[in-house]
Amino acid sequence: xxxxxxxxxxxxxxxxxxxxxxxxxxxxxxxxxxxxxxxxxxxxxxxxxxxxxxxxxxxxxxxxxxxxxxxxxxxxxxxxxxxxxxxxxxxxxxxxxxxxxxxxxxxxxxxxxxxxxxxxxxxxxxxxxxxxxxxxxxxxxxxxxxxxxxxxxxxxxxxxxxxxxxxxxxxxxxxxxxxxxxxxxxxxxxxxxxxxxxxxxxxxxxxxxxxxxxxxxxxxxxxxxxxxxxxxxxxxxxxxxxxxxxxxxxxxxxxxxxxxxxxxxxxxxxxxxxxxxxxxxxxxxxxxxxxxxxxxxxxxxxxxxxxxxxxxxxxxxxxxxxxxxxxxxxxxxxxxxxxxxxxxxxxxxxxxxxxxxxxxxxxxxxxxxxxxxxxxxxxxxxxxxxxxxxxxxxxxxxxxxxxxxxxxxxxxxxxxxxxxxxxxxxxxxxxxxxxxxxxxxxxxxxxxxxxxxxxxxxxxxxxxxxxxxxxxxxxxxxxxxxxxxxxxxxxxxxxxxxxxxxxxxxxxxxxxxxxxxxxxxxxxxxxxxxxxxxxxxxxxxxxxxxxxxxxxxxxxxxxxxxxxxxxxxxxxxxxxxxxxxxxxxxxxxxxxxxxx
Amino acid sequence: xxxxxxxxxxxxxxxxxxxxxxxxxxxxxxxxxxxxxxxxxxxxxxxxxxxxxxxxxxxxxxxxxxxxxxxxxxxxxxxxxxxxxxxxxxxxxxxxxxxxxxxxxxxxxxxxxxxxxxxxxxxxxxxxxxxxxxxxxxxxxxxxxxxxxxxxxxxxxxxxxxxxxxxxxxxxxxxxxxxxxxxxxxxxxxxxxxxxxxxxxxxxxxxxxxxxxxxxxxxxxxxxxxxxxxxxxxxxxxxxxxxxxxxxx
Numbered sequence: 001x002x003x004x005x006x007x008x009x010x011x012x013x014x015x016x017x018x019x020x021x022x023x024x025x026x027x028x029x030x031x032x033x034x035x036x037x038x039x040x041x042x043x044x045x046x047x048x049x050x051x052x053x054x055x056x057x058x059x060x061x062x063x064x065x066x067x068x069x070x071x072x073x074x075x076x077x078x079x080x081x082x083x084x085x086x087x088x089x090x091x092x093x094x095x096x097x098x099x100x101x102x103x104x105x106x107x108x109x110x111x112x113x114x115x116x117x118x119x120x121x122x123x124x125x126x127x128x129x130x131x132x133x134x135x136x137x138x139x140x141x142x143x144x145x146x147x148x149x150x151x152x153x154x155x156x157x158x159x160x161x162x163x164x165x166x167x168x169x170x171x172x173x174x175x176x177x178x179x180x181x182x183x184x185x186x187x188x189x190x191x192x193x194x195x196x197x198x199x200x201x202x203x204x205x206x207x208x209x210x211x212x213x214x215x216x217x218x219x220x221x222x223x224x225x226x227x228x229x230x231x232x233x234x235x236x237x238x239x240x241x242x243x244x245x246x247x248x249x250x251x252x253x254x255x256x257x258x259x260x261x262x263x264x265x266x267x268x269x270x271x272x273x274x275x276x277x278x279x280x281x282x283x284x285x286x287x288x289x290x291x292x293x294x295x296x297x298x299x300x301x302x303x304x305x306x307x308x309x310x311x312x313x314x315x316x317x318x319x320x321x322x323x324x325x326x327x328x329x330x331x332x333x334x335x336x337x338x339x340x341x342x343x344x345x346x347x348x349x350x351x352x353x354x355x356x357x358x359x360x361x362x363x364x365x366x367x368x369x370x371x372x373x374x375x376x377x378x379x380x381x382x383x384x385x386x387x388x389x390x391x392x393x394x395x396x397x398x399x400x401x402x403x404x405x406x407x408x409x410x411x412x413x414x415x416x417x418x419x420x421x422x423x424x425x426x427x428x429x430x431x432x433x434x435x436x437x438x439x440x441x442x443x444x445x446x447x448x449x450x451x452x453x454x455x456x457x458x459x460x461x462x463x464x465x466x467x468x469x470x471x472x473x474x475x476x477x478x479x480x481x482x483x484x485x486x487x488x489x490x491x492x493x494x495x496x497x498x499x500x501x502x503x504x505x506x507x508x509x510x511x512x513x514x515x516x517x518x519x520x521x522x523x524x525x526x527x528x529x530x531x532x533x534x535x536x537x538x539x540x541x542x543x544x545x546x547x548x549x550x551x552x553x554x555x556x557x558x559x560x561x562x563x564x565x566x567x568x569x570x571x572x573x574x575x576x577x578x579x580x581x582x583x584x585x586x587x588x589x590x591x592x593x594x595x596x
Numbered sequence: 597x598x599x600x601x602x603x604x605x606x607x608x609x610x611x612x613x614x615x616x617x618x619x620x621x622x623x624x625x626x627x628x629x630x631x632x633x634x635x636x637x638x639x640x641x642x643x644x645x646x647x648x649x650x651x652x653x654x655x656x657x658x659x660x661x662x663x664x665x666x667x668x669x670x671x672x673x674x675x676x677x678x679x680x681x682x683x684x685x686x687x688x689x690x691x692x693x694x695x696x697x698x699x700x701x702x703x704x705x706x707x708x709x710x711x712x713x714x715x716x717x718x719x720x721x722x723x724x725x726x727x728x729x730x731x732x733x734x735x736x737x738x739x740x741x742x743x744x745x746x747x748x749x750x751x752x753x754x755x756x757x758x759x760x761x762x763x764x765x766x767x768x769x770x771x772x773x774x775x776x777x778x779x780x781x782x783x784x785x786x787x788x789x790x791x792x793x794x795x796x797x798x799x800x801x802x803x804x805x806x807x808x809x810x811x812x813x814x815x816x817x818x819x820x821x822x823x824x825x826x827x828x829x830x831x832x833x834x835x836x837x838x839x840x841x842x843x844x845x
Contacts (some may be wrong), residue, residue: 004610007628031788039669039787047781049610086783101784468622554624 001159001311003053005045005114008555009356010305011038014110016541017534018363023104026374032103036578040092040103045112047087051080052118059121060261060427064201066252071200071262080122081155081203089127090155094133098149109302109366113359116306120431121260123306125158125198127299132159132210135292139280140229147235148208153256158204161292162193162211162230162266170444172286173221177213177268179228179276188273189213189230192250192265195438199264200232205241207232210292210470211268211276219283228276246274257430294392298365300439301395304403305358307435311410311428312351318414318425319344338413346569351378351406352565353535356559358399360534361527365391386461390453391530395446397520398527400435423500446519449526450505455515459506462526466502469495469533476536481543483560485537490567491532495575498525501581508585517588525577526570532571535563597744597766599642600696601676605667605715607659619815622717631667633779634712636674637772640779641742642710643675648745651676655704659693661685665795672790673782679795684807689751692800692807696727699803701731706767708749713738713771724771734764737745740775 040302115123177191218224372383411418476488542559599798714721736751
């Protein structure tokens, strides 16, 4: 099964929902004209469809392999990686100073969506490399930047993030890896890291690990963690590759999905210490890692969208092809493709509506990132920062939960054939399963939403966001279009109910255990509301284009109907989440552990 | 050696073609368009010749509406040096295109014109041959290998019985076949540079060419759908039907 990048919806969402036109008008982004953006999206779509997508199944069946300490990637992986490197694709959002193209993050996001949809196990490598570049660009010394950035921006070297240890998963305070100063500015790093994505592979000459470890004088807990650069191979003064560093891949994990992405156990310092260099200030590593992590969280949210899009394309193609039975009231001759059965249609509509909603959330968050860092006006920057931070846990938490569900619905559309591996629908479900876990589970995203985004500013940002949605909903309700009216009514109700849930959490801020029990339902409610908001923006824009006489083959006309379906079938769930928060939070911990 | 490459903007090869309801042509509104794949091979070959130091300049040309600029930018992103759009919103047929290319060849004085053997929309397979005839230049059609020599090109052609190798004295016309090369993906830096490369727009009139169609399209229709198969009782019946109905033996 192939993947065809949904370029029309990508362009539409970039322009009408995320406002890429305004982003391209920001200082530094002058080059990102519509014509250039179109050429870039076209070429990326070609690479995604022709190079990366055909390797998706190969990667799943062959997987990454560990033999005598060396990791090999599946057939074709190396050529595909070289295609990205030679094309300069890894450098799309980075400064020209380091060999990047200096183009908007939101455009990079659209390109990354295509990589992930074409081949998620492959796309993790560029994703993590871009995250590592972000962290080094912001916090590393000039010397470290000179040594590593040009070749990481180009993709000649890749980057990894090393947080997790066997005893330190979501709880990073438990990190034990240590770093001892050598005296010449370098450090000897010791410890074991697990779950390191692309922690070892055969695609590049070097791999640059960003590693969290403790200095000898480090205070306990999260305030005593520092960030180090530890390359797989040391880099000589002239930039050439030197001796092998004391870091080795001990094994690879056997996983449910993303088989081709090597998930490494890395051992640092078995032979006397792996040489590393401190990034930024001592004991401040977690804060730096969060920069990488926030990028990674939006990227993983993007994986939720991407895998959903891939699963949808496959399910739709099967539903149009598979002839089976006749639906009630069928007037046509003979049997019909299952796409004409109402419940199959309901499943497909649920996939389509949520995919477009997710695209709206993710691209809006990505555009807010651009505005936050490039706008000339401090107030506009601050506003965008608030929006990006509010949307990040929603983009990650909600989109991955939806992605996983949509991949599962994709299997359902296939019926029994979906359960058979050769069909390919099952791979998307297996691949999607990790997205609600890594880079912070759904619960961690929800805690981030409640603790950092809701409680910290006493509800200011979240309430303002909901107020904007309500204002928007009023306009929709007052419009002349029947679809928009329905959307407006449902969106207003959903925003109000979400506001009640948030208010309940604020009122119970004194009992943190209660807030934690209510966090995930609030995250779901916010995801549904935000998705509806951006679908509505798209629907209005589509109607406007139609009113202005745009030629349409059904794409624009589908927008308000899709949004209405979302309002009627999905926004009602918000009421249930409100009830879970307001009425049901106390019951979460009501049983004694022994009673479970 | 200066090279002229001709490219055509066509409905993307991945798109399922739909015939217009009135049978006047195929639907192109809101349809993804891209460079004719055979022309892409011609541009790729030109770029490889330049990279090998055999070609000095690549001029890419197309005939079509303003939106065909995108196709020219694609060629520029692959490595062509400058572009010419011969702008027209009218239907242009192979003979008109050949005349336009002749006029441009006389103006630009390339040593060779490279173009796809045919376009995947009308499958005419005529432009290159007509151009060679109009210019009085030698032609190497269906090229699967092009080797530059001293004042000549050695072209391996794909013919029915196998491969034929011809030597063309320059200037010459070469039409490219699928096996000649595998076109590259344009790199991001080259896509960005392509925006700054010169793109000149001219009209057919200014080249003194009349593009009025000589052929009239009567009707465009979908291919007939395949009929269901039938079961025959025995071999004799099968042979009979193959002989008298299908007329294949």
